[in-house]
Amino acid sequence: MKRYITLLFFGILNILIASGCSSDDKGSENQTEPETVQPIAIEKTNTTKIYVHYMPWFETNESAADKKWGYHWTMANKNPNNIGANNRREIAAYYYPLIGPYHSGDKNVIENHLLLMKYSGIDGVLIDWYGTYDVNDYRMVKENTEQLIAMLDKVGLEYAIVYEDRVTTNVVNAGKAISVTSAAKTDLAYLEKNCFNDANYIKVNGKPLLLNFGPIVLQTPAEWTNVFNTLTTKPAFVTLWDQSVEAGANASGEYAWVYKDNSFLTNFYTNTKPKLSVAIGSAYPGFKDFYAEGGGGAAIGWNIPHNNGATLDETLALAKNANLNYLQLITWNDFGEGTMFEPTVEFGYSYIEKVKAFAGVKNTENVFPDISKLYDLRLQKKGNADAQKKLDQVFNYFVSMQSVKAKQLLSEIK
CATH class of the missing domain: 3.20.20.80 (Glycosidases)
Known part of the structure; x- marks a missing residue:
């Protein structure tokens, strides 16, 4: 019975960690480097x-x-x-x-x-x-x-x-x-x-x-x-x-x-x-x-x-x-x-x-004001390493044509 309870405890713990619910995991997430992405070309109809x-x-x-x-x-x-x-x-x-x-x-x-x-x-x-x-x-x-x-x-x-x-x-x-x-x-x-x-x-x-x-x-x-x-x-x-x-x-x-x-x-x-x-x-x-x-x-x-x-x-x-x-x-x-x-x-x-x-x-989509907001936050959060990493991720989202994610993350940076 003891062994069963122990296994159950560790099983639940692993599920919590995997789902991002562990407080330790949240802390480490804040420290992770922004993912490196390849830029994606914008789609347009004019071939000039x-x-x-x-x-x-x-x-x-x-x-x-x-x-x-x-x-x-x-x-x-x-x-x-x-x-x-x-x-x-x-x-x-x-x-x-x-x-x-x-x-x-x-x-x-x-x-x-x-x-x-x-x-x-x-x-x-x-x-x-x-x-x-x-x-x-x-x-x-x-x-x-x-x-x-x-x-x-x-x-x-x-x-x-x-x-x-x-x-x-x-x-x-x-x-x-x-x-x-x-x-x-x-x-x-x-x-x-x-x-x-x-x-x-x-x-x-x-x-x-x-x-x-x-x-x-x-x-x-x-x-x-x-x-x-x-x-x-x-x-x-x-x-x-x-x-x-x-x-x-x-x-x-x-x-x-x-x-x-x-x-x-x-x-x-x-x-x-x-x-x-x-x-x-x-x-x-x-x-x-x-x-x-x-x-x-x-x-x-x-x-x-x-x-x-x-x-x-x-x-x-x-x-x-x-x-x-x-x-x-x-x-x-x-x-x-x-x-x-x-x-x-x-x-x-x-x-x-x-x-x-x-x-x-x-x-x-109208993204120009959001790109300006990114610039403003770069200045406002100067010296704030955590905020700058998030802004780096915003940049990555923009260059990979994920503007919805970029806007969402911008809105979360206070």
Whole structure:
């Protein structure tokens, strides 16, 4: 009888433990690491690859070594330490990011941006990149880019680099390289070694995609031939619209940008696109630069009104009619020129909602506010290891398209 009672006791105990009813089990559950998950692609009906141009150049007083706000928040005369009555910092922009001004290398910021992109149907990020040299803020941009790239794969997004060859002149003037072509060779050798072979680096016709904002300094085919000769794999090199002639046979195509009004975009689709092997279209919500008001130089000289989203509607419609293989959204976060798709105080999530509709995202659930809540809780629970682990699990749920579970867990974190 004793033996029977003993066996019965241990049997009941095992059932309790297995069912999670043991208080010890609950304690250990709180300490378990979030499960590692593979990202799942969002389902959508539009086959056009949708990429977004991204600026990794923002710095805050907390992230900077000199404890000063970076130029792209201040320009020459704005001070984000000044906080107005509406609780907004004084920044060099007409529009205000929904999460406030930020450091581009902040993992919480990157998490927020990439999850918003994923759920809006964006396939990847085209990163504006200033090379490898320690000149001006180029090293900071490089480090921020590396932080961004590190999370892209976890979210399930692709990426490619938009090389700013204009930086090569400053590199030479700083005595860091003997020539502009030498500087460019060093920069592209870094990309070949560290980026081009990544599984999520964008490939076009089997080659790594490399965009160039210009060319601006290296303006002859001979110079680009010289630069590319040292690479084992020649990239699919795509220049700014109407400028592939400066790269000659090295160029694989061109991409559209934003300029004055939508007629330039129409002209690109009608007259330029048919001649190109690779054509990347563009869509934008508007253009309003802050340079003159911010003391950052002369104004560009023209604006494209946002028109309460009508400009974006028009450029997306042009893209749809052009039957594009590739579309670049201009831009995620160039606040200085007012072309941002990133959610703002002024426009909320309306621009990425329009992208989501264009992409034909099948998941019609509204998750954007919940992704913002994840960011807010990251800040509120800073230093709380248990809460951060739960938030890591929320992230995992989001990237694996389990948004219902993500929302539920968010609601449980107090």
